[in-house]
Amino acid sequence: MLVLWCPDWPAVAAVAAAGSVLTRPAAVFHANRVVACTAVARARNIRRGMRRREAESQCPDLAVFGVDEARDARLFENVASAVEELVVGLEVVRPGLLAVPVAGAAGYFGGEPRLAEKLVDQVAAAAGVECQVGVAEGLFAATLAARQGALVEPGRSAEFLAPLPVTELDQPDAERADLVDLLVRLGLRTLGAFAELGERDVAARFGRTGVLAHRLARGLSDRPPLRRSPPPELSLAESFDPVLARVDVAAFVAKKLGARFHAALADRGLACTRLGIYATTENGEQLGRVWRCAEPLTPQGVADRVRWQFEGWLKAAPGERPTAGVARLRLEPEETVEGRSLQLGLWRGSDPGTGPGEDEELAAERAGRAFVRVQGLLGPEGVVTPLLDGGRDPASRVRLIPWGDPREPVGPPDATWPARLPSPSPATVLEQPLPVQVIDDQGRPVGLTARKRLTAPPHGLCVAGGPPRLITGWAGPWLVTSGRRSTGPQQARLQLVLAAGENEAPEAVLVLCSGTENPVWTVEGSYD
Structure with missing residues (x-):
């Protein structure tokens, strides 16, 4: 490129x-x-x-x-x-x-x-x-x-990036300032030093944001190449009568079109990362431009790029601008990614980092009234919202607050919290831990030694005496030294990756080991 x-x-x-x-x-x-x-x-x-x-x-x-x-x-x-x-x-x-x-x-x-x-x-x-x-x-x-001003030969991008400072990861649209600051404090001051880390270690320590940054540091794209063209029905076309000849009118139209375009993609679980803007003037002139984005576009992001493009077309120098107003506009999703790259609000609020507009405030008010009606039917606990709170174990880090109650954290979530489980946190936390057995390659139970180490590498996990699921990877143990389970026998947590079984897909789980002589294992949560 x-x-x-x-x-x-x-x-x-x-x-x-x-x-x-x-x-x-x-x-x-x-x-x-x-x-x-x-x-x-x-x-x-x-x-x-x-x-x-x-x-x-x-x-x-x-x-x-x-x-x-x-x-x-x-x-x-x-x-x-x-x-x-x-x-x-x-x-x-x-x-x-x-x-x-x-x-x-x-x-x-x-x-x-x-x-x-x-x-x-x-x-x-x-x-x-x-x-x-x-x-x-x-x-x-x-x-x-x-x-x-460099022309890097094919296959040598990683070599070119290696001596550059790791602060280059914090590009204007990337919002990786916190990650870059952490990498510098850990002593990883160049892109090459960060690239030398194993991808599994990066994922365990820094989560999805770290994995994407790690790909960039290795000279790879943040996303795999897209081999499938988006279906044509995802395009949005609009005709105008009278034609669009003023930027302020185009900006008003762009806001409405951006919301419709984004909603159509969201209904299919998609988000746009390359937006094609194509226009036809009243005199038949064809205009077009493609905008590439590092992050999936929000409705406001789509509207901004449409407005900017109209600024460029309609306010160009005489002889370069169109000879007539725009009679037809088409928005084309040139590249899409899965919708998990952009989590939508319940009522599709405004662009993150900007204040809510009038439409968002009205939508929020209507949603609030609907929640109160549901509470009247199901009780106060019928509608709850999650709150990230301070804590050491996954169950205590997220509290469900009934709608309308004050959302005040008990402890600061950004505090150090010694012995806290490192990122990533499990996506699902079981209300009642599931008893299991963890065995080594000889079929013997795995436990904790007096030196707080595992007695053997985990090899299999058994549920309710059933056949063991093969463990293909694991991380830990992390000792539970304080918090809700601080009393009683010695405890430690592990993250396990389980191979696919009969009628079972591969999965990753968080397990807790209690005791040293007769260890008791339970599954506390699972990862997506």
Whole structure:
């Protein structure tokens, strides 16, 4: 994949929109902190994250701009159009970054170096901005290659990524700041050091977020390649009379279409990660653009990209904009993932990180009235909501709160909690633990030694005296030193992976061992 990156794009776009020149220092601020600045500003010691007062003291003639995603997307359409004159199949990742398949174009222009040179010259001539090009396997590696202007040979993406700092995992849309901070504190300061860990160990310690980041550090894609095209009935087409010729009207329409498009995918258990936006004007002109997203799109995410694209089309320079308004719009899910990648609220609330809109507030009020009616029929315990609470064992970490009762945690869930079971937590916790037997490869019961170790590696698990299920993997033991089961005999927990049995699928379970001389084993929960 080839990635074209325009450095400092929010600042460059802000300067261009204001009609200024790039020779003056400029910066874009959000919450009074620098989020982007021009090269001239960096030469005057302006850095990302710097407070506005400090930045203006360092550079009194600094031009100050606010964040405007619509402005960034509108002006980046000129760059995308310039690239599209040379190559086809481009995908806008975000304003300032786009990706294109490299194989066909490189063969046509005589190799990747020649293609990169042509693209840089084309963008400079047609759009008047500087850019850098990188080539590597996968979007993540190609993006980092673009920042260095590197062309990575096939099969060497992992080698290219290895010396880079692990902080590169925290890309703008990735939200992995907590994971990156933990990795640094554990001494894993480079992508290569993180990639050397075993995937099973990463999954046991860091969960799904860690596994996806681990794939990126190894030079792999965060998702396997999609081999099946989404069915055509998932597309959403809409005709307009009168035609859409104003951005504010298009933004209103985009909100409604985004909700319908997302709902149709959600009904099939899917979420969109590559969105195609195609339009036909009243004069028959065909417009189209594909947006690639690191995370599944929410309804607000779909609406934003439709609005940004209309900004680019309708506010383009004279001679480049359509000659008439948009008469027909089609949203196409170019790539989808399973819906578990995006958990929906009960009444499909607003985009995470944004306040609820008027429609969401009304929906929440209607849902609340419905819950009260159900409680009137079934009692207060008929409607409950989960609350993540502090605790050491899985059963105490989640409490079910009756609807309407105060949702106040008993203990802070983010506290250290010594002897707490490490992530991931079991998806299902049994209300009554299930008695089982854990045996070694000789059929003898496995227990705990005086030194708090297992007497033998677990080999099989028997339920109610039935045939043993083969244990293909295990982790632990983790001692239970305090909490609800702190009294009595010595206890320890293990995570076991069970092989498929007759009429039984493979599964992972959490078991508890009590006692050292005559151990008693119980299953406390299971994992998805």
